[in-house]
Amino acid sequence: MSSLFRYASPVAFYPLAGRLVPWFSGLALLFAIGGLYLGLIVAPPDWQQGETYRILFIHVPSAWMSMFIYFVMAGYAVLTLTLQTRLSALMMQALAPTGALFAALALATGAFWGKPTWGAWWVWDARTTSTLLLLFLYLGYLALQNAFEDVRRADRAGALLVLVGTINLPVIYFSVRWWNTLHQGASISLTAAPSMARIMVTSMLLMSLAAWAYTIAVVLSRVRGKILWRERSSQWVLELLRDGRSDGVDS
Amino acid sequence: MNLSEMAQFGPYVWGAYALFAVALLIEVVGLRVAQRHIDAQLRQARAMADLMQREHGSNRVKGEVS
Numbered sequence: 001m002s003s004l005f006r007y008a009s010p011v012a013f014y015p016l017a018g019r020l021v022p023w024f025s026g027l028a029l030l031f032a033i034g035g036l037y038l039g040l041i042v043a044p045p046d047w048q049q050g051e052t053y054r055i056l057f058i059h060v061p062s063a064w065m066s067m068f069i070y071f072v073m074a075g076y077a078v079l080t081l082t083l084q085t086r087l088s089a090l091m092m093q094a095l096a097p098t099g100a101l102f103a104a105l106a107l108a109t110g111a112f113w114g115k116p117t118w119g120a121w122w123v124w125d126a127r128t129t130s131t132l133l134l135l136f137l138y139l140g141y142l143a144l145q146n147a148f149e150d151v152r153r154a155d156r157a158g159a160l161l162v163l164v165g166t167i168n169l170p171v172i173y174f175s176v177r178w179w180n181t182l183h184q185g186a187s188i189s190l191t192a193a194p195s196m197a198r199i200m201v202t203s204m205l206l207m208s209l210a211a212w213a214y215t216i217a218v219v220l221s222r223v224r225g226k227i228l229w230r231e232r233s234s235q236w237v238l239e240l241l242r243d244g245r246s247d248g249v250d251s
Numbered sequence: 252m253n254l255s256e257m258a259q260f261g262p263y264v265w266g267a268y269a270l271f272a273v274a275l276l277i278e279v280v281g282l283r284v285a286q287r288h289i290d291a292q293l294r295q296a297r298a299m300a301d302l303m304q305r306e307h308g309s310n311r312v313k314g315e316v317s
Contacts, residue, residue, distance in 0.1 A: 051260040055267045112267035241297045
C-alpha cells in the first residue's frame, strides 16, 4: 500500500508513466485491430439497421469513455480538494482533453448514425442533450484551468467545477429510463443478458478496451509533460534535462 | 467479407470511422508536438540558467519561481 502512495509523488510517477505508455499503446492497437476485424469484416449486417449499426462500435466506446473519464476526474478532484496532492490536479488536466474529445466523438458519430436511422443529424433528446452538457463541462473546466495565473487556485477552482458537474453523470446514464427518449435504451447491462448478437457485443467490448487502453496511454503521456512543466524548477527535473531524458515517452 | 462488400457500408459508416480516426490521430500528433515544445522550452530555460551561473555565479533566472 505504501508503494502505491509513493507514486502519488510526481518524481516517482514520472518514470513509471513513461514505462507504462508503450504497453498501453500496444494494447490499444491490439484491441482495436481485433475489434475492427470482428466489427467490420466478420459481423453480418443487422436485420433492422443494415450496415449503419457498425457506427455503434465506435459510438458506444466513445460515449462510455467520455463518462468514465469524467468519473475518474471527479475522484482526482476529491483528492485535490482534500489531500491537495500535486499529481491529482495534473491528472485532471491530462484527462480533460481526451474526455472532451470522446464526448465530441460520441456526439459526432451519434449524428452519423442518427441521420440514416432517425432522419435527423441532431434531436434535443435527453441523452444527446445531457452528453452535450458533458462536453461543455469539459470545455468549461479547460477554460477555467487556463483563466488563473496562480496554478493552485486554478487547481481548486477546476476541481470544484468537476465535482459540481458530476450531477450530470447519472442524468446521462439514466436519461433513457427517466424520460421517454428517442435514443435507444442500453443494449448491454451488468444485470441482464445483452440484447445484441454475441459477435457484435464482442466487437463492441474489444473496441471499448481499445479506447480504455488508448486513454491511459495518452493521459500518461500528457501528464508527463505537465509534471515536467509544473516541476521545472525542481532539482530532479534539472537533472533529467541535463541527462537528456525528458523527451518523449521513454524514461 | 471482401472489400467491395465493405464499400457497401455507405458514407455514414465510413464518414463516422474517418472522423474518429482523424480525431485520434490529431490528438496523438498534437500531444507529440506539445511534448517537444515543452522539452525545448525547458532546455532553453536550463541553458539560460547555466549561462547566468557562469556569468554571475547564480543559477536563478529573473522571475523564476522556485
